Amino acid sequence: MLPAALSNRHIHLSQVDIETLFGKTYDLTKFKDLSQPGQYAAEEKVDLVGPKGTIKGVRVLGPARGKTQVEISLADGFVLGVKPPIRDSGDVAGSPGVKIVGPNGEVEMQEGVIAAARHIHMHTSDAEAFGVVDKQRIKVRTTGERAVIFENVLVRAHETYALEMHIDVDEGNAAALKNGEMVELIID
Structure with missing residues (x-):
């Protein structure tokens, strides 16, 4: 998460x-x-x-x-x-x-x-823990009444990044998502 x-x-x-x-x-x-x-x-x-x-x-x-x-x-x-x-x-x-x-x-x-394309900033140690690499495209699942699965989410891994998924307001509203809510990575 x-x-x-x-x-x-x-x-x-x-x-x-x-x-x-x-x-x-x-x-x-x-x-x-x-x-x-x-x-x-x-x-x-x-x-x-x-x-x-x-x-x-x-x-x-x-x-x-x-x-x-x-x-x-x-x-x-x-x-x-x-x-x-x-x-x-x-x-x-x-x-x-x-x-x-x-x-x-x-x-x-x-x-x-x-x-901006939906993306996840993560420290290189987070990428290693999640089993993903920089520039990989993955899926992310939200929870709640309007839960969705976002596809084509870009991983942006760098030693200066902090862990956080970024989506625009339109996408967040469609999923009834609020800042700070937890989402789940799905790696096929």
């Missing part, structure tokens, strides 16, 4: 885009730590503007990344008027873009909007 977490829409920004949106030499302000070591939710928020609509107040996650990436649900894609592909984090080639609006500027993304 391992804990699950519902990942709401958020954005990872490059330092260049942070400075465009918030000002030169700007540093993100930590709001709270996330489950993965060194990762945090920032105080800063931005608006996403698509061809059909706007989503206001999208949380920025830190620290700065090498490339800006927006992670939304498929339902958010309808609001914005874009069709985010379901991808592993960092795999943004050929994905749609949106306009990002901050207090001091705007960034017109050409690509970088995805619906």
